[in-house]
Amino acid sequence: MTEYAVIGKGLPRIDGMAKVTGQAKYSVDVKLSRQLHGKILRSPHAHARILSIDTRAAERLSGVKAVLTGTDVSHMRYAFVDTPRYPADGHPLAQDKVRYIGDEVAAVAAVDEDTALEALDLIRVDYELLPAVFTAEEAMEFDAPLIHDRDYADDSSSAWEDWGVSRTATSLADYDRNNLSGRTHVSFGDVDDAFKRSYLVREDRFETKATAHAALEPHAAVADWDAGGKLNMYIGSMSVFYKRFILAKIFGLPAQNVRVHKTWVGGAFGGKVDVFPYEVAAALLSQRTARPVKIELTREEVFTTTRQRHPTIIHIKTGVARDGTILGQEYKFIADNGAYRGSGAIVIFLGYAMNIPVYRVPNLRYDGYSVYTNNPIRGPQRGHGAPQMRFAVDSQLHMIAEELGRDPVDVALKNARDPGEVIPSIEDVLHTCGTKECIRGAAKASGWKEKRADLTRRQGRKKRGIGMSACAMFSGGAYYPFASAAIVKLEEDGGATLFIGAIDFGQGCDTTMAQIAAEELGIRLEDIKVVSGDTETCPIDVGNFLGGGTLVTGTAVKEAAAAAREKLFEVAAEMLDVSPELLVARDGHVRHHLHEEVSLPISRVVRQSVVKNDGNPIICMGHRQIVKGVDRYPSLAKAKGRWTDAYGFAAHFAEVEVDTETGHVALLKATTYHDCGYPINRQIVEGQVEGCVSNAQGQALSESIDLEDGHLMNASFLTYRLPTSLDTPCYADGIVETNDPNGPFGAKEVGEGALAGLLAAVANAIYDATGLRIKELPITPDSILRAQAARDQENKAVGLTEAAVAPSIG
Amino acid sequence: MRRLIEIDVNGDVHDLAVLPHDTLLEALRDGLGLTGTKKGCDEGTCGACTVLLDGKPVLSCLMLATDAVGRRVETIEGQALGDQTTNLQRAFVEKGAVQCGFCTPGFILSAKALLAEKPNPTEQEIKEAISGNLCRCTGYVKIVDAIKAAADATS
């Protein structure tokens, strides 16, 4: 076991002090001189044609500086998924139609917020209502209203073509249902034959609701053009380079004429990746008025008009041998995409790709459908398809284990993959895979066997149970800009500055990357200064929404620091008259690896380099592709092609207590073992896992976006229920170190994947406690009582029907 | 029509011109440039805008700026004394209680008020004192640890 000087340790975050003193400036805190306030006018209708927009009264209002409508942006078409097969289907402001309640129709900029609000009220829009559809199943029927006419062909290239994907004919023939925004089909082996050979076959249907990212910082953008025609943006983001690319493309600017500035970001969880209409509106309003424009979304707008997690309907049919080995699995994954494509085409790919690394499935058929509806737009959210799928798979596997009379842990271990296995269709190799160690470790730490042997847990009003699940997550996936680079600049006093394009929105990448650089250079964490998240001053970065921060950017950082160290050794070797291979960097010194006293402070070596090497102060670069040696995307439609260089794995054991009278479920203890390869910073890894558990706890038990005919009923933190401090379970975290050869110091993904594994663990625990098998998320007190009523016939006396009853007063 | 009011923020008395319908949160952030107090929801449901009013945690998004006249307001910027950060601030950093940091100022102020009243709170008392502050990043456990550590450091 290697002992490192800096990495592996739970060192305090380098941005901690700025945050606890209130100094850290987030995008919502940015205020520029002469700044105008922007507001967006939104559609009150779920589906309607725009007949006319009259903005004259708004334009005449004193203090209003600019008003935009769809005609101002008809040349700006973009989306998170923009490929020849799936061309971008959105404009910053509606063109001819609005497709969901909240859809952007107009934008104003005014001297203050009050005036901007007043201006919105003065804009007259004439709508012709159209029939709308609100469920994926209905929208897929061929008699359902058509939400998008497929005529987005124009002479502009799609983003993915700009990135090197060649244009092929868009095959509409795959679209075997109506209103599809994406379609994935994977099959290998002979699944029907596998079912015939199976000892047991189960078929189940699961359903999950849309959920919100609920980052505490609302979405905001400040846009400011300088006189030279450069667009400056201050935005909450998860990838500054992706935002720069899209903004440059739609404004027709060279890349260096768009600068996304570094700001702190108050949480993201996948919800701040897309380029949003309010960002483009702010930029265009700023261009028109030649003044900075700030648009800050209200919390209601964040809930309704940014992104949500895809609600899903998942059918799974599984055939197993008598010992629980999976022989074949068939899945139908239907994702309600909402009104625009969002990430639908990707989530249905991930429903396969994030699931298949966990258990071995020799015969498989997977059909994914992402469906347009007149609901709010769905996009990436922590886990992005994995939570929904793992909830379904591991709930069913628990049921299968029970039918076989076997321990679910044993069945999971029977099917869990081993290192060296190759992911079918995608062809990624699992160089490391710690699923089994995670399951075994967490089973022991949680007291699985002892708790299940305790029959008293099912007695009384409050019943207790324990359940488990496992999950996997990639460490970076092929997406623009396909690589990360890093620059290390040595300082004359022995410190160093690290330049990375990564953006820290809470996951701690500034700190962990600095630790990697410090370890390579043999200096302390406090000797590294990090400059990050700015497209002008930092090199390209994959962004931190694909689980690739540690593996991809970390490798680039390690390489850059190692290169700088090599340069130091060259100079020091001459100074010490020693061969450079005999040197190490440690404690701020370059030392002979055996004779410690033969050493020089790094500062002296750096100064010597300037003197002796014609002013060379030692500045070095490192870089890493997301997927080494792969120059093409995996096919989303067929799930074919290499996708990532490593996967993180986790196993969750959840212990719950169910109040059988009120239906409340308390998460008592969450035991999570995570294979992250190697923890660069133990405290940060724990924090990420704990955050994933809390996030999952909410999504399992209390969080759902409640929609009624396209209206978001609970667009507030009062009614969208995040876990609070009073819901905190006991946490038991374990880290499994598998030391992946592809990751810096063996490190790979942590911070996103672990959410997916808690959902089935909770559902299975509830089943263990009460015998209630609930296949819809979230499992609220109402769900528990309904399930109980359905099972217990004696409750007929209470009359459990949905209809509201007229009250009696007095 | 703006009105000139005098408000005491972090021990400094400010003359501020406010509109009658400005909230205290807006006066602090836009009027005084004290952006450490955050607007998470602007409707009293998340706690990110927590300030201390005469030592008690309140939601500044639900108060009129004029309500703060004659009262003592404390924000996160007023905690450290020069370069001397408080036990709470240091504990939050050391215990990993800060991730994105957006909710952090609100938590620190709620915790400060708790420790002023109960220097040795139990874990349950800590959780109750911060029950009006939402955090999406940390799962709360390290925040509770940090507050405990700060309590220990003070006593």
Place this chain on the structure above:
Amino acid sequence: MRLPKTECVYPSTLEEACSCLMQDEGQAKVIAGGTDVVVALKQRRLATRNLVSISCLRELSFISSTEARGLAIGAMTTLSEIARSNAVRETCPSLAVAASRVASPQIRNVGTIGGNIALDSRCWYYNQSSFWRSTRPLCFKTGGDVCHVVKGGKRCYSLVSADTIPALMVAGASVELVSQAGSRALPIEDVYTGDGQTPTTIRTDEILTRVLIPAPIGASIYVKNAYRETIDFPIVGVAAVVSHGSNGMIEHVRLVVGAATTAPVRAKAAERLLIGREASEELLEEAGRVAVKELGAIRNIFASSAYKRRVIGVLVKTAVQQAASISRVNH
């Protein structure tokens, strides 16, 4: 969200405050702690543009014992102060508990008992922003002619939801209302109309100045059901007061169920069942069932009416159990 352009005056005497309320053709509105009124203004649910703050009326902030061994509490007393007060814990424990369960610590530090009693009724179609409500036809409460909760409903079914109300009702509390026209006292149950459109009988020119609680009879308790233990309004809140006679049987009982329907209601049939009997497990179960049968429930944002009715039974049982056990000990 910016507040609408609103003026707020800060009268320094009660008389001045009453006079201010007469301005603006009766449209002026009292603001105390503001935690409800500010949200209502932000959501553009209040027509008023003139606020009369009573926050400077320090004389309305007090907790004192009355000669009759009860309590008098000034309307501006915060919920935190009430929750912590030894006098309230001893004399009216249901109120101390209810006050401690309102919302969050920050809101309790500013929210007042007067504000909680006078809280506007709530509905998930009403407590929404102006944009949200513009996407639907106007409901009864906002001047329209439909109810979105009860399909085909002929009136407003918004719910009086404040936690302290059931607690005060079981204690037999009354309120004092003052206006330029004079002052009047009202038993607290007479404050609520059961009509969501005008949920209280408090006139627009009146200021609630104090709450009077008689000497306690027996032990009182408040139990709250919500999905979360903080921040949330109750799905259902039940208060109970129970006293035992010298024969060891229940002598006096009051049960009030709040947030289930448009006004808090006495569960009278359940009360009758309990009088003169011993609080056994079976009796309490039956009392719960009887309460559910006699009362109705309107669905909440995420709690179906079926769920609420089930919870009424559970809370009635729990509340009586807890109050009875304390009463037995005291007796």
